[in-house]
Amino acid sequence: MTDLLLKYFRTKQQEVQSEKVYDTQCPFCSMQCKMQLIEQSVVSRKTFKTIGKDNPTSQGRLCVKGMNAHQHPFHKDRIMHPLLKVNGEFVQISWEKALQHIKEQFESIQATDGHDALSVYGSASITNEEAYLLGKFARVALKTPYIDYNGRLCMSAAATAANQTFGVDRGLTNALSEVHHTRVIILAGTNIAECQPTIMPYFEKAKENGAYIIAIDPRETATTMLADLHLKVKPGMDAALANGLLKVIIDEDLVDEQFVQERATGFEEVKEHIDSLSLDEISSLTDVPVEQIRTAAIKFASEDSGMLFSARGVEQQIDGTHAVRNLLNILISTGKIGKKYSGYGAITGQGNGQGAREHGQKADQLPGYRSIENEEHREQVAKVWGIDKDELPRKGVSAYEMFQKVNEGKITGMFLMCSNPVVSNPNANFIKQALKKLKFLVAVEMFISETAEMADLILPTSSYLEDEGTMTNLEGRVTLREASRPCPGEVKHDWEILCEIAKVLGKEKYFPFTCAEDIFNELREASKGGAADYYGITYDRIRKEQGILWPCPDIDHKGTVRLFENEFAHSDGRARMLPVSNLSEIPKEKVDEEYPLYLTTGRIVSQYLTGVQTRKSSALAARNFESYLEIHPETAKRYNIEHNNLVSVTSKRGNIVVRSKLSEKIRKDTVFVPIHWAEAQNVNLLVGEDLDPSCKMPGFKVNAVKVTPV
Numbered sequence: 001m002t003d004l005l006l007k008y009f010r011t012k013q014q015e016v017q018s019e020k021v022y023d024t025q026c027p028f029c030s031m032q033c034k035m036q037l038i039e040q041s042v043v044s045r046k047t048f049k050t051i052g053k054d055n056p057t058s059q060g061r062l063c064v065k066g067m068n069a070h071q072h073p074f075h076k077d078r079i080m081h082p083l084l085k086v087n088g089e090f091v092q093i094s095w096e097k098a099l100q101h102i103k104e105q106f107e108s109i110q111a112t113d114g115h116d117a118l119s120v121y122g123s124a125s126i127t128n129e130e131a132y133l134l135g136k137f138a139r140v141a142l143k144t145p146y147i148d149y150n151g152r153l154c155m156s157a158a159a160t161a162a163n164q165t166f167g168v169d170r171g172l173t174n175a176l177s178e179v180h181h182t183r184v185i186i187l188a189g190t191n192i193a194e195c196q197p198t199i200m201p202y203f204e205k206a207k208e209n210g211a212y213i214i215a216i217d218p219r220e221t222a223t224t225m226l227a228d229l230h231l232k233v234k235p236g237m238d239a240a241l242a243n244g245l246l247k248v249i250i251d252e253d254l255v256d257e258q259f260v261q262e263r264a265t266g267f268e269e270v271k272e273h274i275d276s277l278s279l280d281e282i283s284s285l286t287d288v289p290v291e292q293i294r295t296a297a298i299k300f301a302s303e304d305s306g307m308l309f310s311a312r313g314v315e316q317q318i319d320g321t322h323a324v325r326n327l328l329n330i331l332i333s334t335g336k337i338g339k340k341y342s343g344y345g346a347i348t349g350q351g352n353g354q355g356a357r358e359h360g361q362k363a364d365q366l367p368g369y370r371s372i373e374n375e376e377h378r379e380q381v382a383k384v385w386g387i388d389k390d391e392l393p394r395k396g397v398s399a400y401e402m403f404q405k406v407n408e409g410k411i412t413g414m415f416l417m418c419s420n421p422v423v424s425n426p427n428a429n430f431i432k433q434a435l436k437k438l439k440f441l442v443a444v445e446m447f448i449s450e451t452a453e454m455a456d457l458i459l460p461t462s463s464y465l466e467d468e469g470t471m472t473n474l475e476g477r478v479t480l481r482e483a484s485r486p487c488p489g490e491v492k493h494d495w496e497i498l499c500e501i502a503k504v505l506g507k508e509k510y511f512p513f514t515c516a517e518d519i520f521n522e523l524r525e526a527s528k529g530g531a532a533d534y535y536g537i538t539y540d541r542i543r544k545e546q547g548i549l550w551p552c553p554d555i556d557h558k559g560t561v562r563l564f565e566n567e568f569a570h571s572d573g574r575a576r577m578l579p580v581s582n583l584s585e586i587p588k589e590k591v592d593e594e595y596p597l598y599l600t601t602g603r604i605v606s607q608y609l610t611g612v613q614t615r616k617s618s619a620l621a622a623r624n625f626e627s628y629l630e631i632h633p634e635t636a637k638r639y640n641i642e643h644n645n646l647v648s649v650t651s652k653r654g655n656i657v658v659r660s661k662l663s664e665k666i667r668k669d670t671v672f673v674p675i676h677w678a679e680a681q682n683v684n685l686l687v688g689e690d691l692d693p694s695c696k697m698p699g700f701k702v703n704a705v706k707v708t709p710v
């Protein structure tokens with residue numbers, strides 16, 4: 001009897017202790033934190049535990065989103081099979097039928113409307129391999145110039161400014177480890193405490209070590225609380241504020257003359273422009289006191305080392321490129337770039353916001369940060385792809401401009417991968433209106449998002465637990481996301497889907513890949529010699545070295561920790577400075593009697609992008625289950641708004657209804673709404689369609705609105 005009981009308990013113990021461990025990295029922000037998911041089966045019930053893994057960037061830290069990331073891959077609403085819309089309803093079909101349907105629709109559109117009538121809309125959340133393959137797919141399999149991606153709405157201003165100023169764009173010019181030791185830091189328009197929480201210890205350690213921190217933001221946030229000085233700038237006046245800082249630096253003889261003379265061009269033009277400006281006028285425009293501008297400028301210029309970080313608050317404006325360029329003028333004029341503990345960081349928004357913009361998803365781009373209009377670049381990439389360079393299309397248009405072409409009937413088919421433009425784009429009503437005009441929309445998605453709901457065909461894609469590949473984090477460190485969980489149902493990887501569509505279109509010889517590593521090895525060849533050179537990076541090296549900072553031109557190269565130590569990436573080796581006017585040459589929307597308040601938008605810690613994944617997490621949704629309007633109590637009183645009541649927010653484009661949240665941490669002329677909700681709470685219904693002429697970034701951060709109680 002005792003033996004039988006022991007056997008029974010051993011059997012039950014085995015049932016309880018079944019365990020699976022998945023090595024992976026977080027699918028959300030650009031820190032790309034390494035982690036393990038432990039799945040335990042307790043009889044018929046599963047439990048999950050997430051733990052951080054040591055790595056050079058986040059050092060084992062995780063935030064609340066990473067801790068709960070697993071909740072969306074296991075969600076009951078996940079798409080497991082191809083879905084075809086029949087009479088307005090989605091029905092399950094086989095992959096064979098789905099691929100045949102795509103072939104018929106694409107070939108019909110091309111025969112009737114031409115190759116340029118097809119378009120591709122990509123994502124900055126997919127792997128480097130898939131971003132690379134998507135660009136190749138558009139240009140080789142579909143032969144269309146029309147490809148762009150949602151990163152256009154995130155990093156384009158900073159990327160363009162860095163390319164124009166330095167000659168190349170990598171998120172951080174220095175490794176994060178240098179932040180600890182810098183003496184002064186400017187955080188311009190970045191709320192890292194909520195957007196990239198696991199980066200915060202770098203800045204906290206710097207402060208412990210005596211660094212002076214200056215924050216530029218119209219709101220008080222968890223990030224500005226860390227600052228020694230908070231410049232509460234009026235929305236849209238970042239370029240003017242940078243002019244004020246420059247004026248003090250120049251007037252007080254704090255310019256690093258040797259650095260400027262030896263390593264930059266354009267300083268004299270900048271100085272002449274700055275000399276013509278009034279600091280009092282700048283103070284009036286920005287609503288930042290003169291003494292605060294002086295304190296910030298003198299402190300930044302006087303220290304031996306300093307770093308400047310920008311993010312969406314500065315960049316998501318229709319003069320965002322110029323605003324960032326003016327901040328970079330400050331770095332160059334003080335010589336705080338290209339040396340130890342001094343440099344620039346554009347805090348990347350999406351998980352692969354850096355890598356996804358380097359290898360061909362952008363309208364004018366080829367792999368390795370090459371230009372699709374440069375004949376030499378075209379020839380180099382065409383050779384790797386096995387085609388004639390004349391077969392490569394020329395440049396297309398930006399993300400929002402693609403929808404304008406859809407609305408005009410010039411684009412009639414779209415292939416959408418892992419993005420939700422109905423929620424993420426400005427003037428969101430227009431996006432919805434345009435998509436309804438497509439003859440055929442195919443969406444690759446994990447869930448029926450607000451955009452996928454409008455598709456004719458949805459293809460089920462793999463999650464971060466299943467899809468192996470490289471990602472490039474905000475440092476420019478190429479990491480490898482291991483993914484050992486098998487795909488559930490009939491789910492396929494993004495790269496598999498692209499290869500299978502290419503095959504039915506008769507282009508299989510250009511897409512012979514059997515795994516992600518095969519694609520990466522071709523990416524290495526295609527990027528060789530380019531600004532973003534990955535040639536020396538391999539899967540084996542990444543595993544051994546825990547990631548490698550590009551450029552890495554050969555196998556023996558250790559990767560580039562610090563950019564621009566000896567020269568910048570322009571042909572003359574010099575950085576380029578540019579005078580920037582106080583008031584944008586592109587007229588921004590102004591407040592008036594009808595729309596008296598500035599609207600600014602942003603993220604909160606519990607949600608990510610349009611919320612397609614994070615809103616499926618019960619733990620995250622419980623923290624913030626609805627959107628809200630942050631408004632100053634005095635402003636709320638003026639418009640008869642009480643705390644925690646529903647309010648209507650209206651611009652010239654549209655209207656949303658959200659719940660009020662009174663806070664003294666925001667300017668009295670400004671309101672804030674987060675970006676993560678859809679439908680009647682989609683803040684991008686209110687955002688205008690004007691674009692930055694340099695990078696085509698919409699103006700998410702400056703819009704005029706009125707608020708009324710519901």
